[in-house]
Amino acid sequence: MTTTSAPASELLTRQISQRVSQSVFDGSRLRVVLLVDVYDGAQQQFLEAYEQLCNQVASVPGHVSDQLCQSIENPSQWLITSEWESAPPFLAWVNSEEHVRMVEPLHSCVRDTRSLRFHIVRETGGPAEAADAATRRLQASPRIGDGLIRHALTFTVKPGSEDTVAKILADYASPEPKVDDTTRLCRTSLFMHGNRVVRAIEVRGDLLAALRHVARQPEVRAVEEAINPYLEQDRDLDDPESARVFFTRAALPAVHHVTAEQDDPHAERHALYYPARPGQGMRLAELLAQQDEAAADDPASPVLRSTIFQRDDVVVRLIDVRGGLPAADPARALGLTDPARVAELTELPADGRLADLLERARMTPVTDRRSPEA
Numbered sequence: 001m002t003t004t005s006a007p008a009s010e011l012l013t014r015q016i017s018q019r020v021s022q023s024v025f026d027g028s029r030l031r032v033v034l035l036v037d038v039y040d041g042a043q044q045q046f047l048e049a050y051e052q053l054c055n056q057v058a059s060v061p062g063h064v065s066d067q068l069c070q071s072i073e074n075p076s077q078w079l080i081t082s083e084w085e086s087a088p089p090f091l092a093w094v095n096s097e098e099h100v101r102m103v104e105p106l107h108s109c110v111r112d113t114r115s116l117r118f119h120i121v122r123e124t125g126g127p128a129e130a131a132d133a134a135t136r137r138l139q140a141s142p143r144i145g146d147g148l149i150r151h152a153l154t155f156t157v158k159p160g161s162e163d164t165v166a167k168i169l170a171d172y173a174s175p176e177p178k179v180d181d182t183t184r185l186c187r188t189s190l191f192m193h194g195n196r197v198v199r200a201i202e203v204r205g206d207l208l209a210a211l212r213h214v215a216r217q218p219e220v221r222a223v224e225e226a227i228n229p230y231l232e233q234d235r236d237l238d239d240p241e242s243a244r245v246f247f248t249r250a251a252l253p254a255v256h257h258v259t260a261e262q263d264d265p266h267a268e269r270h271a272l273y274y275p276a277r278p279g280q281g282m283r284l285a286e287l288l289a290q291q292d293e294a295a296a297d298d299p300a301s302p303v304l305r306s307t308i309f310q311r312d313d314v315v316v317r318l319i320d321v322r323g324g325l326p327a328a329d330p331a332r333a334l335g336l337t338d339p340a341r342v343a344e345l346t347e348l349p350a351d352g353r354l355a356d357l358l359e360r361a362r363m364t365p366v367t368d369r370r371s372p373e374a
Contacts, residue, residue, distance in 0.1 A: 018144060019258050019259050019260065019261065019293070019296045019297075020143065020256070020257070020258045020293055020296075021143050021144060021145040021146060021257050021258070021259065022143065022145065022150070022254060022255075022256060022257040023143075023255070023256045023257075023289060024086075024087035024088060024091060024255045024256065025087075025088070025255070025256065025286050025289055025290075026119070026139060026140070027086050027137060028086065028119045028120060028121075028137050028138050028139040028140075029064075029083060029084065029085060029086065029119070029120045029136075029137050029138070030083070030084040030085075030086060030087045030090055030117060030118070030119060030120070031081065031082075031083055031084075031117075031118045031119075031120055032081065032082045032083075032084065032090060032115065032116070032117050032118075033079065033080075033081050033115070033116040033117075033118070034079070034080040034081075034082075034113060034114070034115050034116075035077075035078075035079060035113065035114040035115075035116070036077070036078040036079070036080060036110055036112075036113050037076060037077060037078075037110065037111045037112040037113070038076050038077075038078055038109055038110055038111065039076070039109055039110070039111050040076055042108075042109035042110075043070075043075060043076070045108070045109045046078065046106065046109045046110065047068075049105040049106045049109060050068055050080070050106070052105060053102055053103065053105070053106070054066055054068075056102055057082070057093075057102070060089070060093050061089050062084050062085045062086065062088075062089025062090060062092075062093070063082065063084055063085075063089075063090075063093075064082075064083040064084060064085060065082065065083050066080060066081060066082035066083070067080070067081045067082075068080055069081070076111075085137075086137070087117065087119065087255075088282050088286075090117070091253065091255070091282070091310075092282060092312075094115075095251070095253070095311045095312060096312070100245065100248060100249070107241060107244070114208060119138075119139040120136075120137075120138050120139065121138055121139045121141075121142060122138065123136065123138070146259065147204055148186060148202045148203065148204055149202070149203045149204070149205075149207045150200065150201070150202055150203075150254040150257060150307050150309075150318075151200070151201055151203070151207055151211075151251075151252075151253065151254060152198055152199060152200040152201070152251075152252035152253075152254065152309045152316065152318075153198070153199045153247070153250045153251060153252060154196060154197060154198045154199075154250055154252045154309075154311070154314055154316070155196075155197055155231060155232070155233065155246075155249075155250045156195050156196050156197070156231075156232045156233070157195050157197060157227070157230045157231055157232060158195070158230050158231070158232055159194075159195050161195070161230040162192060162194070162195055164230065165192075165197065165227055165230050166192055166364075166366050168223060168226045168227055169190055169197070169199075169223065169227070169366050169367065170190075170366050170367045172219050172220070172222070172223045173219045174188075174219075174369050174371075175213070175214055175217035175219060175220055176213075176217065177371035177372075179205065179206070179209050179210050179213040180205075180206075180209065182205045182206065183203065183204065183205025183206045183209050183210050183213075184203070184204045184205060184210075184371065185201065185202075185203060185210055185213075185214070185371055186202040186203060186204055186370065186371055187201065187202040187368070187369065187370045187371070188200070188201050188202075188367070188368075188369045189201075189269055189271070189318065189365075189367075189368045189369075190365075190366040190367045190368070191271040191363035191364060191365055191366060192363060192364045192366055193271075193273040193362075193363040193364065195232070196273065196314075197366075198252065198271060198273070198309075198316050198363065200271070200307070200309070200316075200318050201214075221237070224237060225237065233246060233249065251311065252309045252310070252311050252314065252316065253309065253310070253311065254307050254308070254309050255285050255289070255308050255309065255310045256285065256288075256289035256292070256306075256307070256308040257305075257306070257307045257308075258289075258292045258293055258296045258305070258306050259296065259304070259305045260295070260296045260297075260301060260303065260304045260305065261296070261297075261299075262299065262304065262322075263304060264304060264322045266322075267304050267305075267320040267321055267322050268320070268321050268324050268325065269318065269319070269320050269321075269365075269368055270318075270319055270320075270321055270325050270362065270363070270365070271316055271317070271318050271319075271362075271363040271365075272316070272317045272319065272333075272334070272335075272358070272361040272362060272363065273315075273316055273361055273363050274288070274315040274316070274317065274336075274346055274348070274361055275313075275346055275347035275348065276313040276314070276315050276345060276346055276347070277313070277344070277345060277346060277347060278313060279313070280313065280344070280345045280346075281310055281311070281312050281313040281314065281315050282310060283345055284310075284315050284345040284346060285308050285310035285315050287336070287341060287345065288306075288308050288315070288317055288335045288336070289308055291335040291336070291337075292306040292308070292317075292335060295332060295335075298332075300332075301332050302321050302322045302323055302327075302328040302329065302332055302333060303319050303320070303321055303322075303328075303332060303333060303335075304320045304321070304322055305319065305320040306318070306319045306320075306335075307319075316363075317335065319333070321333060325358075325362065330353075330354035330355040330357070330358045331354050333358055334354055334357055334358045334361065336348075336354075336357070337354070339351065342357070348360060348361070
């Protein structure tokens with residue numbers, strides 16, 4: 001299980017840039033809220049599965065406490081809240097194969113779930129009133145976002161099928177961008193690196209509603225069915241359990257987003273794939289986040305926006321580059337300048353030229369689509 005490379009108390013002493021609209025690396029405590037809809041009559045089965053799960057979770061590093069609550073209005077509605085020392089240990093656990101196995105007993109009694117994650121910004125009452133923010137490990141200030149939620153999916157295809165898969169993924173009609181009155185698909189960017197596919201989306205509104213909306217679109221369903229024979233991990237989209245496990249493993253959460261002060265409507269979007277050494281994915285993502293945060297204050301930086309996605313040892317950095325990637329300074333575009341850290345955290349050759357490392361990390365663009373009103 002991976003952890004951050006600096007203690008939480010040290011992270012909290014850093015000045016939080018107003019240009020960072022999303023980050024899991026500030027060291028503040030995390031509150032996780034899981035909304036659960038249980039099948040009618042399965043409440044006791046769910047309670048027993050939860051008791052088994054919570055005993056296992058108690059031993060996970062970074063876990064502090066949890067509560068199980070049942071609705072006073074609808075006995076099928078349950079709420080699980082948990083507190084964690086910080087976001088990275090929770091993400092390391094929830095994105096692990098260990099977690100996939102732990103929650104398996106819940107599947108037969110749960111109709112639907114929704115997970116929400118929050119950094120703790122303020123708390124009142126008891127000892128909290130006398131403690132300072134560093135002691136309580138609170139998020140120092142609210143983050144100001146741009147109204148977009150960023151998420152990605154990643155999976156691998158069978159070697160030798162890359163060109164076929166790329167053509168399938170490029171040649172389809174875009175789904176209806178309007179989900180409902182409050183949610184809209186804004187942008188979908190798809191890249192490949194070898195046999196790895198990464199699909200990044202930007203949504204305004206409710207991410208879960210948008211994902212479900214996309215999954216129901218016939219043109220998207222046809223594409224998903226067309227690539228099924230080429231996937232390294234088998235799935236059956238007609239089997240809810242098979243589909244759930246596949247997309248659970250494919251989820252690639254955004255862990256950091258920063259926007260520079262300047263903007264350029266002609267900036268090019270690129271994706272970089274960083275092959276992390278085993279167990280070093282979270283530390284690598286944190287290092288890239290620190291570099292991007294510093295670069296956001298540099299008027300000479302070609303990177304105008306950067307989103308870092310990370311799950312286990314898969315680290316992808318989506319960047320909008322002014323003037324194009326070939327013309328950019330390799331060190332600024334790559335976000336890694338120290339050969340020792342490159343050797344420590346990645347499988348990239350530490351003695352390679354930065355321009356060569358950038359080319360090795362560069363993902364091949366497949367499609368980049370924006371909704372007309374985005």
